[in-house]
Amino acid sequence: MTEAAWWQRGVIYQVYPRSFQDSDGDGVGDLRGIAARLDDLVALGVDAIWISPIFPSPMADFGYDVADYCGIDPRFGTLADFDALLAAAHARGLRVLLDLVPNHTSEQHPWFAESRSARTSPKRDWYLWRDPAPGGGPPNNWISDFGGSAWEWDAASGQYYYHAYLKQQPDLNWRNPAVRAAMMEVLRFWFDRGVDGFRIDVLWHMIKHAGFPDNPANPDWRPGLPEFLKVLQTNSTDQPEVHAIAAAMRAIADEHGAVLVGEIYLPVERLMAYYGSAEAPGVHLPFNFQLIGADWHARKIAHRIAKYEGLLPPGAWPNWVLGNHDRPRVATRVGARQARVAMMLLLTLRGTPTLYYGDELGMEDVPIAPEQVRDPREINEPGLGWGRDPCRTPMAWDGSPNAGFSTGEPWLPLHADWPARNVAAERADPASMWCLTRGLLALRRAHPALASGSWHGVAAEGDVLAYERRHGDARLLVALNLGGGEAVLALPEGRFRPLLTTAGPPGETVEGMLSLRADEGVVLAREP
Numbered sequence: 227m228t229e230a231a232w233w234q235r236g237v238i239y240q241v242y243p244r245s246f247q248d249s250d251g252d253g254v255g256d257l258r259g260i261a262a263r264l265d266d267l268v269a270l271g272v273d274a275i276w277i278s279p280i281f282p283s284p285m286a287d288f289g290y291d292v293a294d295y296c297g298i299d300p301r302f303g304t305l306a307d308f309d310a311l312l313a314a315a316h317a318r319g320l321r322v323l324l325d326l327v328p329n330h331t332s333e334q335h336p337w338f339a340e341s342r343s344a345r346t347s348p349k350r351d352w353y354l355w356r357d358p359a360p361g362g363g364p365p366n367n368w369i370s371d372f373g374g375s376a377w378e379w380d381a382a383s384g385q386y387y388y389h390a391y392l393k394q395q396p397d398l399n400w401r402n403p404a405v406r407a408a409m410m411e412v413l414r415f416w417f418d419r420g421v422d423g424f425r426i427d428v429l430w431h432m433i434k435h436a437g438f439p440d441n442p443a444n445p446d447w448r449p450g451l452p453e454f455l456k457v458l459q460t461n462s463t464d465q466p467e468v469h470a471i472a473a474a475m476r477a478i479a480d481e482h483g484a485v486l487v488g489e490i491y492l493p494v495e496r497l498m499a500y501y502g503s504a505e506a507p508g509v510h511l512p513f514n515f516q517l518i519g520a521d522w523h524a525r526k527i528a529h530r531i532a533k534y535e536g537l538l539p540p541g542a543w544p545n546w547v548l549g550n551h552d553r554p555r556v557a558t559r560v561g562a563r564q565a566r567v568a569m570m571l572l573l574t575l576r577g578t579p580t581l582y583y584g585d586e587l588g589m590e591d592v593p594i595a596p597e598q599v600r601d602p603r604e605i606n607e608p609g610l611g612w613g614r615d616p617c618r619t620p621m622a623w624d625g626s627p628n629a630g631f632s633t634g635e636p637w638l639p640l641h642a643d644w645p646a647r648n649v650a651a652e653r654a655d656p657a658s659m660w661c662l663t664r665g666l667l668a669l670r671r672a673h674p675a676l677a678s679g680s681w682h683g684v685a686a687e688g689d690v691l692a693y694e695r696r697h698g699d700a701r702l703l704v705a706l707n708l709g710g711g712e713a714v715l716a717l718p719e720g721r722f723r724p725l726l727t728t729a730g731p732p733g734e735t736v737e738g739m740l741s742l743r744a745d746e747g748v749v750l751a752r753e754p
């Protein structure tokens with residue numbers, strides 16, 4: 227076995243830049259703020275940061291609407307600030323991943339301005355322009371992920387353009403070679419500056435069916451779900467030609483020793499194709515969102531893990547995600563006590579974990595009053611529970627005003643319990659979520675079995691989830707009680723020494739039967 231690469235052994239930490247650390251008092255986080263917090267991330271023990279988009283943007287979708295792929299939005303800083311942040315990260319052994327948004331631009335990107343200026347514009351075909359349907363109206367039934375038709379009428383030029391998200395986010399035409407070439411230059415621009423990789427936004431959306439046929443109705447849609455789920459995105463996403471795009475990006479990444487992570491929300495069976503093939507590798511890590519949508523039951527999760535492990539193509543490296551800037555926080559989904567078990571799960575499965583900022587504090591979704599709503603998804607389809615502001619609230623650093631996040635009014639409210647739930651307070655409390663997370667990260671570093679060893683399911687019943695990680699002669703056993711009552715696990719043969727538990731100091735060496743307290747997870751090492 228060849229030695230594992232940094233992106234295989236390491237842990238990625240997602241920074242939502244608006245909410246991490248503000249340095250200039252405008253209530254919005256920025257690059258100098260992130261730079262000031264690198265030592266905190268080193269203390270925690272992560273290996274890389276992925277920063278959500280920081281490029282110039284009208285912020286209709288908070289940076290996922292890019293107006294210039296090769297600049298920095300003034301709200302976040304300057305290119306010089308970015309270079310300084312990158313150098314400071316590298317000096318500390320931290321890698322930096324940026325967020326590439328290649329599926330769509332901002333409507334204010336000069337490419338789109340030129341494209342929309344006239345039907346004869348040389349950039350007309352850079353976007354997806356179509357005539358009305360024969361009887362009038364949008365060209366087909368495709369629905370925007372943020373509600374309403376995915377087609378916007380442009381009266382001046384007399385055609386519709388396609389936008390999978392907001393109408394301020396027109397989709398690029400990735401069948402046009404000029405678009406491909408332009409975006410590959412963007413990759414090179416950042417790789418040449420020293421960036422260690424990209425998370426690629428909505429990769430599975432990038433190519434649409436060439437004939438733009440209607441999407442089929444979704445028989446499972448019911449009132450209360452967002453409108454875009456009324457149809458299955460069969461023809462608007464996940465087309466076979468997308469893999470050639472991933473392969474082209476991968477070739478450039480490989481030239482620079484960089485890593486690509488793809489955002490893909492698909493059933494695992496379809497996800498695997500995004501690893502590509504031996505001849506045409508795709509992204510290194512197609513995001514695995516199995517745990518984000520999972521019912522929190524040991525048997526169901528055990529099944530998902532085994533299925534995912536079983537489907538991985540030869541040589542493919544797994545990865546795991548518990549939270550991100552689009553989904554409710556894990557502590558809200560599974561509860562405060564189980565959030566500790568979930569963190570142990572994330573950091574002991576085989577594969578690269580991505581840790582969402584604030585989850586190491588046990589932050590929960592923050593209730594957002596109607597007048598505080600910022601997310602366009604919530605504004606377009608209020609009250610469905612799909613708004614993303616609650617999981618994007620500011621990080622809490624210490625007990626100073628606004629939790630040390632900003633000297634100004636934060637752009638979203640802090641969690642109410644920030645005076646206790648902040649980095650400084652939790653660092654001082656060995657029983658805290660922050661200390662548990664640091665302990666797990668240290669354990670990964672100390673044990674190759676956790677960082678890169680093989681994964682083997684261990685038979686368990688009821689609410690207990692158990693597996694082994696093996697490397698050479700080393701065997702680590704992870705036993706997680708996903709329930710609120712006591713539980714037992716029949717141990718495999720041998721004596722096991724507890725290394726870390728979610729519930730206080732590790733106990734005595736055990737053999738035969740392991741008792742687990744309510745909501746307890748434990749990592750044990752088999753004695754030689």
Ligand code: GLC
Nearest residue numbers: 287290327391427428551552
């Ligand atoms: C991705 C991002 C999300 C954004 C969308 C459109 O899903 O994670 O935040 O709104 O793409 O760019």
Ligand code: MG
Nearest residue numbers: 248250254256
């Ligand atoms: Mg700021």
